[in-house]
Amino acid sequence: MQKIKSKSFVLIIPILILSGISFYIFNLIFTTLNFEVSKNKRSSATKYSYIIYSSDNKILSKLSRKFEIDNNKQKIPFFLKHSFISAEDKRFYKHNGIDLKSISRALFQNIRSGYVKEGGSTITQQVARLLFLNNDLSIQRKLKELFISLILEYRYEKNQILKLYLNNIYLGSGAFGVNEASQVYFGKFIEELTLSEMALIAGLAPAPSIYSPYQNIELAIKNRNKVLESMYIDGYISLTNKNKAIKEKVNLNYQKAYSLLDDKLLINFILQETDKKIENKNDYKFLRIKSSINKDWQEKAQKISRYAGPKELEFALLSIESNTGLIRTMITSKNPSINEYNRVTTSVRPLGSTFKIIPYAAAFIEGIKLRDKFEDLPRCWESYCPKNFSEEYRGSISLIESFKSSSNIVPISITKKIGLKNIINLANSFGLGYEQKFEEFPSLAIGSYGDNLLNITKAYSAINNNGKIQSTSILEKIESFNKQPIWENKSISKKILDLKVNKQINKLLEKSVKEGTSKAAFIKGKKIYGKTGTSDGNKDLWFIGSLDNLTTGIWIGYDNNKESELSSGNAAYLWKKFITEIYKIPIK
Numbered sequence: 001m002q003k004i005k006s007k008s009f010v011l012i013i014p015i016l017i018l019s020g021i022s023f024y025i026f027n028l029i030f031t032t033l034n035f036e037v038s039k040n041k042r043s044s045a046t047k048y049s050y051i052i053y054s055s056d057n058k059i060l061s062k063l064s065r066k067f068e069i070d071n072n073k074q075k076i077p078f079f080l081k082h083s084f085i086s087a088e089d090k091r092f093y094k095h096n097g098i099d100l101k102s103i104s105r106a107l108f109q110n111i112r113s114g115y116v117k118e119g120g121s122t123i124t125q126q127v128a129r130l131l132f133l134n135n136d137l138s139i140q141r142k143l144k145e146l147f148i149s150l151i152l153e154y155r156y157e158k159n160q161i162l163k164l165y166l167n168n169i170y171l172g173s174g175a176f177g178v179n180e181a182s183q184v185y186f187g188k189f190i191e192e193l194t195l196s197e198m199a200l201i202a203g204l205a206p207a208p209s210i211y212s213p214y215q216n217i218e219l220a221i222k223n224r225n226k227v228l229e230s231m232y233i234d235g236y237i238s239l240t241n242k243n244k245a246i247k248e249k250v251n252l253n254y255q256k257a258y259s260l261l262d263d264k265l266l267i268n269f270i271l272q273e274t275d276k277k278i279e280n281k282n283d284y285k286f287l288r289i290k291s292s293i294n295k296d297w298q299e300k301a302q303k304i305s306r307y308a309g310p311k312e313l314e315f316a317l318l319s320i321e322s323n324t325g326l327i328r329t330m331i332t333s334k335n336p337s338i339n340e341y342n343r344v345t346t347s348v349r350p351l352g353s354t355f356k357i358i359p360y361a362a363a364f365i366e367g368i369k370l371r372d373k374f375e376d377l378p379r380c381w382e383s384y385c386p387k388n389f390s391e392e393y394r395g396s397i398s399l400i401e402s403f404k405s406s407s408n409i410v411p412i413s414i415t416k417k418i419g420l421k422n423i424i425n426l427a428n429s430f431g432l433g434y435e436q437k438f439e440e441f442p443s444l445a446i447g448s449y450g451d452n453l454l455n456i457t458k459a460y461s462a463i464n465n466n467g468k469i470q471s472t473s474i475l476e477k478i479e480s481f482n483k484q485p486i487w488e489n490k491s492i493s494k495k496i497l498d499l500k501v502n503k504q505i506n507k508l509l510e511k512s513v514k515e516g517t518s519k520a521a522f523i524k525g526k527k528i529y530g531k532t533g534t535s536d537g538n539k540d541l542w543f544i545g546s547l548d549n550l551t552t553g554i555w556i557g558y559d560n561n562k563e564s565e566l567s568s569g570n571a572a573y574l575w576k577k578f579i580t581e582i583y584k585i586p587i588k
Contacts, residue, residue, distance in 0.1 A: 049189055050287045052270055054295035055328070055476065060261040060270075064179040064190040065285065067163035069156075076162060079195050080178065082236040083202035084166065087227045089123040090234060093158055097124040097149035123165050124149045130168045171201060172208025174264075174337070185213060187253040195237065196245040200224040213252055221250060261295065263302070265332040265342050273475055277487045286481040292326035292474055292489075300581045301331045304574055308334065308556050309566050316343035316453050317578065319552040320461045325470030325491045328550065341559070348435045348450040349540045349557060352533030352568070353389075353517070355447035355456075357463065357505055358427045359411040360403060362418050364501040365426070370400045370508075374410045381442045386412060389534065403508040404516035406532070408446045415445040429496050430459040430469065447533060457544055457553030463505050464529060464546035467497030513545065520572035521545050523585060530575070532568035539563055543571035547579055554578075 052061040068074050085092050091099050099122050121129075128148035152161060171181040181201045182190050188197070203223035204211050213220035225246055232242040261267065270291050278284060301317050308315040319329035333339040341347070376397045378387065386408045394405065402410035415423050420440040427433045436450045443449075454472065462469035471492040478487040497505070509529035512518040518532045521543060530545025541556040541564065554571045557564065579585070 047275075048284050048287050050271070050274075050289055052267065052289045052291055054291060054293050054298075055326075056294065056296075057290075058295045059187075060291060060293065060295060061183070061267045062187055062189065063183045066167040066177055066179055069160050069163050069167075072159075076159070076166065077190060077193075077198070079231075079237070080166075080190065080193065080198045080202075081162065082231055082234070083195075083198045083227055084123070084162075084205065086230040086234045086236060087199075087202045088126070088205055090230075092123050092162070095122060095124075097122060097153035098146055121145075122149065124152055124161050126169070127161055127164045128152060131164065169205060170208060171204045172212045173214060183253075185253055186251070194245070194248060195228075195241060196224065196248040196250070199227040199231070199245060200250065203227045213250060214254075217250065217252075224250075261298065263298070263332075263336040265336040265339065266293070266298075266330055269330070269332075269342060269345065270474055273473070274478060277475065277478060284480060284486070287486070288479040288481070288483065290476040290478070292321075292328060292476050293330065294328045294582075297329045297582045298331070301329050301578055302336075304578050304581065305331050305334045307574060307577070309564070309570065312558060313564065313566075314343060314557060314559055315574075316347070316555045317552065317574075318344050318453050318457045319550055320457055320470075320472060322461045322464040322546065322549050322551050323470070325458075325461070325472045325493075326476065326489070327472060327474040329552070330474065343555065344453045346452065347555070348452055349555065350450050350535035351432075351447035351456055352535045352540060352542055353406045353447055354460075354531050354533035354542045354544050355427075355432070355449075356403065356406070356411050356445070357459070357509070357531065358430065358432070359414045359418070359423055359445045360399065360508060361497060361501060361505055362423055362426050363399065363414045364504045365497075366418055368399065368414070370504055371398045373398055374402060374413050376402055376405075376407045376409050379409065381412065381416065384442050386443070386446065400508060400511055404511045406512075406517045411445040412442050415442065420444065430462060431455050432459055447535070453553050453555045456542070457551055460530075460544040460546060460553065461551035462496055463502060463509070464549070464551045465493075466499060467502035468493045468495050509546075517568070518543065518545070518572050520569040521576045523547075523576060523580065526585070530572070532572055534568045537563035538565070538567060541566055541568045541571045543568060543575045545572070545575050545579075547583075550579075552578065 047065060049065045050061070050063060051059060054060050067076060089099070091101065125145050128145045132148055133145055156164070167177045169178070170176055171178070173184045175181040175184040178201060179190055181204070182188050182193055185201065186193065186197050193201070200213065200220060203220065203226065209215065211220050211223045228237070228242050228245050231237045232239060270289065274287065274289055278287075297319065305315040305317065315331065315334050317329060317331040318327065320326070321328055330344055332342045332344050373396045376388070376394045378385070378393060388408050389406060393409070394401070394407070397407070397410065399410070423445065424433060424438045424440070427438060432451050432455055433449070435452055435455065438444055438449050441448070458469065458472055473489045473491070476489050477485065479485055506529050509531055510527060513521050513528045513530050518530050521528055521530050526547060528545055528547050530543060533542035534540065539557055539561055542554065544551070544553040552575060554575050556566065556571050
């Protein structure tokens with residue numbers, strides 16, 4: 001009986017192992033066969049080729065759309081296709097995803113040289129790695145790669161696999177795919193690339209950081225020439241074409257007069273807004289997008305952002321043209337080319353004293369005057385006992401003086417007198433209170449609730465526009481390839497405050513800059529309307545200010561909500577630095 005049990009146990013082990021392997025293989029086949037190219041983030045990133053212009057018609061960004069995998073009519077340019085095939089996988093059209101000849105040759109070369117000199121992976125294997133795996137150097141990963149390669153060859157045609165490869169291959173400097181590499185290195189569409197430029201990009205594939213023309217131009221040119229030589233030997237180009245391409249001077253993107261804007265977050269925001277405008281229209285393959293961004297202001301603001309305290313401290317800036325709602329500057333981070341978080345539109349932070357314009361505006365609407373007195377003394381509302389930021393109290397004080405000193409007691413007193421519901425309704429009409437829903441708590445009056453920089457700057461912009469709030473836009477117009485109009489911005493305005501109330505608020509804001517907590521923004525001879533704001537522990541530092549027809553908001557803080565050693569005066573000072581730069585105002 002014991003022997004029978006032992007035999008059964010011995011038989012069960014291989015059955016379990018075989019079942020496990022079968023399940024694993026089945027799961028691998030199922031995952032690969034059900035992979036949707038359209039849902040792959042990088043493959044579906046760009047639906048159209050585009051050029052984005054600044055408001056003064058300078059090129060900000062220029063990018064070809066990625067290749068459409070299921071569109072047989074969309075061809076890969078001949079030289080581009082064969083530059084990668086010659087460089088990476090000469091037998092691409094002959095093998096079934098695995099090239100035993102190439103693997104054997106690479107193995108022989110690597111053993112002979114004593115180091116990894118040559119790779120044996122086919123383009124199909126590289127696609128398997130790019131879409132399903134990673135670069136781990138393990139036998140398990142290599143076996144998966146080989147297996148997935150066979151399934152890919154079964155599921156897709158060769159040109160589809162090549163498109164997947166060209167859409168996803170990392171080519172250095174943040175470029176995923178040849179369309180992004182074409183933009184990053186040459187500021188061109190794929191169709192505009194020369195043979196020399198295509199060969200240089202293809203030469204990056206084995207080691208983008210080593211062969212990067214930005215890091216080592218001589219090595220990049222040497223590798224380009226190897227690709228051209230290989231294309232000539234393989235019969236894809238003539239001797240004349242090869243020699244002409246070798247002699248061609250490399251003109252990298254940073255050498256171009258119009259140098260594109262290195263700000264992924266801003267470009268992505270412009271594209272997101274573009275998608276909203278063309279959502280129900282034709283399936284465009286090429287768009288000319290005119291943004292409202294002033295390129296010169298954008299670049300100056302980005303430089304100024306680096307003055308904002310320690311390295312980890314973040315910075316956001318937004319400038320809105322008050323009477324049109326057009327966004328002229330948008331800085332989302334100190335390092336927007338590598339940062340993935342838009343602090344202008346996405347970051348919801350306590351507004352601090354910048355929110356105080358709402359209870360004061362409500363007071364004026366109710367007929368309270370600038371010189372009317374309120375008590376600025378310590379007090380409690382039930383269990384809530386706020387303090388002034390400076391812990392100084394001025395007794396009986398006028399509204400204009402309380403605003404200048406940024407009293408916390410007075411706006412709460414106003415709110416209690418008028419009613420929290422009225423304050424919330426007025427804030428909502430300014431576009432505030434939707435990112436984080438306002439609730440009826442006294443602390444609301446002094447900015448304990450959060451919103452983003454876009455909304456609070458838009459609210460101040462309305463005050464700078466005689467009480468009329470404009471719909472904001474970062475787009476001026478969108479056109480087709482042949483410059484046929486597709487969409488044009490038509491600003492929508494809504495009256496929130498009458499002129500009398502609006503003038504009273506502007507008097508408060510002007511006084512705050514001239515004599516109050518916002519003095520760091522003061523510029524002699526200029527009428528500036530603005531207000532600082534600070535959250536508990538100096539975690540959020542704000543200044544929103546208007547000069548002429550421009551309203552600019554600044555936020556400084558840590559992403560992890562850490563306390564800061566700076567003050568809102570630093571935000572006000574950086575605002576002044578930006579304004580004096582763009583208007584060329586001399587200051588000491």
